[in-house]
Amino acid sequence: MLPHMASRRTSKKRRSAKSGSGRKRPWTDEERRFVRQNLGKLTHAEIGEKIGRSKAAVQNESSRLNRERREKERAAEAPTPTSPEELRERIKALSKRIKALRGGELKRRIVKLEKRVAKRR
Known part of the structure; x- marks a missing residue:
């Protein structure tokens, strides 16, 4: 077989592979x-x-x-919050939580968790 014929066949395979050749079907x-x-x-x-x-x-x-x-x-x-008041309450609660975590609560919780893990070992 001539080299140019093989490449033609290869390119045809590549084209059909790229186009999906109809093998895929919806689920x-x-x-x-x-x-x-x-x-x-x-x-x-x-x-x-x-x-x-x-x-x-x-x-x-x-x-x-x-x-x-x-x-x-x-x-x-x-x-999803159903009213502006509910949204404000959520934002306020999250703000308090963030302030508490910044104020050292996060460090205390980590120490507490480390102690629990150490007890399990």
């Missing part, structure tokens, strides 16, 4: 549900086998699902 709700239900029970490779996805695809999707879950949990933990 279905059923696939996402299966991943959620089986994380920790099966390996990423096993999950991928069952749903026809690669190990890397399952890892990426599980990371995305975990990130979404953490974001929802954070949003639920810290509700």
Whole structure:
């Protein structure tokens, strides 16, 4: 085979790889549900086998699902203030907390934690 023909074939492969060549497909709700239900029970490779996805695809999707879950949990933990008064109260409480930590409370807490850790050893 001539050298120029091989390079033509290679460039065609590269072009198809760059364009995605149609191998990627959107995740279905059923696939996402299966991943959620089986994380920790099966390996990423096993999950991928069952749903026809690669190990890397399952890892990426599980990371995305975990990130979404953490974001929802954070949003639920810290509700948005509903009024200007509530916002002012929160700011005031945080300001007091910061002043207390600057005033030595943080150092006292660290010493206390170090003592607890030392007792466990």
